Amino acid sequence: MSKLLVIAFDATDAATSFGFAHALGLPFDVLQLTGLSVPSGAGTVTLANLGSIPPADGLAKALQPLVAGYSHIASPSSMGSKDVLAYLAGLLDTGMVTDAIGVVSPTEFKRPIYAGAMTATIKVNCDPIIITFRPGNFGKDAASANGNESTTSLNVTSQATILSESSKGSARPDLSQAAIVVSGGRPLKDAATFESVIGGFADALGAAVGATRAAVDAGIAANDLQVGQTGKVVAPNLYIAAGISGSTQHMAGIKDSKLIVAINTDTNAPIFDAADLGLVGDLFTVLPELQRELKQ
Amino acid sequence: MKLLVPIKRVVDPYAKVRPLADGSGVDTTGAKFEINPFDEIAVEEAVRLKEKGIATEIVVVSVGGPQCEDQLRKALAIGADRAILIETDAVLDSPAVAALLSDVALAEAPGLILMGKQATDDDCNQVGQMLAAKLGWPQATFAAKVEITGNSAQVTREIDSGEQVVALPLPAVITTDLRLNEPRYVALPGIIKARSKPLEKRPATSVQSPKTSVSAVELPPTRPPGRRVGSVQELAAAIKERGAI
Missing domain, CATH: 3.40.50.1220 (TPP-binding domain)
Structure with a gap:
């Protein structure tokens, strides 16, 4: 059965994913890696309760069993999602569409190439299909609620170790979401x-x-x-x-x-x-x- | 330590390219080709690691037609020691390229793979991660600084909210971002010297059938022409009138 799993890195990711999910037209669940769930009733949301995003090699391995059975696995485009989802695509030996800006059908997507000078239509012939999409191209639809929410604990063991992180600590709105x-x-x-x-x-x-x-x-x-x-x-x-x-x-x-x-x-x-x-x-x-x- | 640097031949990123008239692909007639700029940064970084005495050998590899030899020679001119061309005329997607590169990596057993974070033609940002996954190696994407100590790499990587420093046990895959370095200008002696460096061509043994393929290419919708305003007052009024604020 065709079904989408949105992998949301945080609550903002989850909230901006519904436009894409509706454009794809498939039933969908959300797996949110960090933070509390979106207050508005989202679809079926599983909270992974991670404190922060671990390195890709371990996170992708931990996600592997959770994505089983889904035909589409997608995240809003970010450096973080490209890092992890492409590694996951490698583990699953499957194909990936980066920066989708349009859905032609559940197996055909539009994405920019040559720095946005042209738009390519990508035909996908694999299962599952991994996608990162640009939320700005899909509108800010509200969730179609059915209110299920559960938690899971992800056991992540990465070979890479995060030593430090500089956070901007800015009170300003997030660049990719700001009005x-x-x-x-x-x-x-x-x-x-x-x-x-x-x-x-x-x-x-x-x-x-x-x-x-x-x-x-x-x-x-x-x-x-x-x-x-x-x-x-x-x-x-x-x-x-x-x-x-x-x-x-x-x-x-x-x-x-x-x-x-x-x-x-x-x-x-x-x-x-x-x-x-x-x-x-x-x-x-x-x-x-x-x-x-x-x-x- | 041996370094493996995969490079891709791409249309000159400063060239103007258009879709083919029938919309079936990109018209590259007459275009100049270059090493993908992000891969060139990877070659430069590898050469710097060799100059510091950390790397002992730099192997560059490309996958594609015989014309990729031009870009491999350029990488040799920058300072790589040896080149491998995996020859195929098949249309390749990222998983297929990652599979071919993973075979090369297993045979060459490098301590580190350095490559561009994405190619400037398809902008996919996939192959480095897929390759790391296939090899079961850790990765650091979007590298802005690379330091190698013994059997581990410390990488400052660009992330959505700033920078992150990670430690990776080697072997690992590192993909390069813009600010890692500025590739050197290659002078004539380097180009001449590169002609005598070894370049091995091997046919690609088995190429995976593509999981993704380009079915059409078009120009993006153009914005309606804008207008010039003569004063700040006029500008503010127009912004308000459009309801943008």
């Missing part, structure tokens, strides 16, 4: 300027902060803020690009945003071709003014 994202590039000069100008604007609007690869490489912004093909893919209602020229790899990460606003001093910057609204101007004067105007 508003404001991103900055190299013109922000240094980390302190970036934090005060981009961070300050973001906090005033309750927005998440993003950055270009160039800004991250220059040490202006933290690596987990990178938006683009090799960073986070975002799909907010409003994306504000401040001092960003608009490289192909950056655009690949923002093109599903509902409204893209570009602010740049260079009237020829490629970002203006992709933006819905463009203003030629200096971000250092535009952002504070825009903040005042938007708050009015």
Whole structure:
């Protein structure tokens, strides 16, 4: 029988999975690895009660018996899910679809290739099918509740050991889930300027902060803020690009945003071709003014 | 310690590519090909480990047609010692590539496999993990820093919320992210020297039938053209009018 198992790394993952599950059109269960369950009645949810996500080799082995019997195993796309699910696909000797953005049928999916320059339709001929999907492309459907909830304990033994982890400890919304994202590039000069100008604007609007690869490489912004093909893919209602020229790899990460606003001093910057609204101007004067105007 | 570095031949990531007119695939006519940039970072890292006296031999391997020799020669020019080309003209998906690479890994018995986190053509991000799973080895994906001490690797990896440091017993698979290093420029003497380095071609013995295949390629929907606004007030009004805030 065809059935989907959503592997949610946390409660947010679980909450953003229903749109994909409904698009797939199969009955589904949720296995949530960490955290408490989503307060709204989710489908059949099993909580694995892990304190944190263990290294992939051990976690994938521990998941193997739990995924037996499912035709589809899917997670929202993240570095974490790609790490673990591809290892699981290797253990199961099965095929995988990374970054699904559309469901054609339960065995056919659309996904971006060449940094989003093209969309490929992937035909899958294996059982089970492992999938990571971009929740932004599937809408925020509510759960179809049947209210079953259970817990299981996962016994994870990994060869790899986690020695330390730097957590951003930010009170700001999560970049990949935020309704508003404001991103900055190299013109922000240094980390302190970036934090005060981009961070300050973001906090005033309750927005998440993003950055270009160039800004991250220059040490202006933290690596987990990178938006683009090799960073986070975002799909907010409003994306504000401040001092960003608009490289192909950056655009690949923002093109599903509902409204893209570009602010740049260079009237020829490629970002203006992709933006819905463009203003030629200096971000250092535009952002504070825009903040005042938007708050009015 | 022997290092194995799998590399993929990909269309130059800066080239503009389009779907074939019939939408059956990607039109690569006339395109320039390169080592997948993430794999090139892996080759560079391997060479640095050899320069530090940690690695003793670097073996690069590629799977595909005879034209992959160009990319293997480039890797040899960067500083790899020996190359293997597993020749096949079959269309390969990630599980098939991982299976072929796992055979090579078993035969070569490297202490470490270094490879790109994903290829810039299909952006799959799968083969490294599948290979580690097939071999039963631990892995560290998205590596930003690699240190080898004795029989273990300490890897700083990029994660969704920042960075994580993991220790891996070797052998292991490490996949490279952008910030691990900046590959060196290869000068002419390196290219000439690479011509005389060993490159062994073997036919792929058994190729798995693909579990996933591309049935169509299209351009993504284009956004309607945007408009320029003349002032911050106009911009704020337009944002509000669109209900984006």
